[in-house]
Amino acid sequence: MKKFAFATFLLVALLLSPAFFDAAMAGSSLCDSKCAVRCSKAGRMDRCLQYCGICCEKCQCVPSGTYGHKDECPCYRDMKNSKGEPKCP
Template identity: 45%
Template sequence: MATNKTALLLAVLCLFLVSEIGMLMVEAQVQRPDCGPKCASRCSKSWKPEMCLQTCTACCNTCEGCVPAGPTASKEVCRCYAKYKKGRCP
């Protein structure tokens, strides 16, 4: 009888843990940065706008939404953005 209660308690705890992990995963997906408008502004004067938008979006997602404002802003505004060398992030 005690093993049945223990097994039931363990099953309930495992179910609770799985539901909490699922909620955390959904929450993490919801909090993705909105890079579209930031990168559109950043790439507005680019001579290759499509490539600029692709690389800017990748950098923005990596840097948790940090993109230097406007096409001429310094990359030093975002430390993560500035660490990529050789023009990887526009």
């Protein structure tokens, strides 16, 4: 009976794993495209894209435009670095 339960669990896990990876990849590409817009006018685009990506993954949102509008995403607005300064561009 334990072998049957384990085999069933394994089969279900294998069937669900592609759906999980597709959802994770979709979120990443959404962050990439929103951060590309957000950082399009940044002086240090590589750094802007890095921090924007971190903030987007955690908050699941990026404010519109290239600057400001942080009230659209309170999580993004309120993230701070180790010095207490805003982390998200």
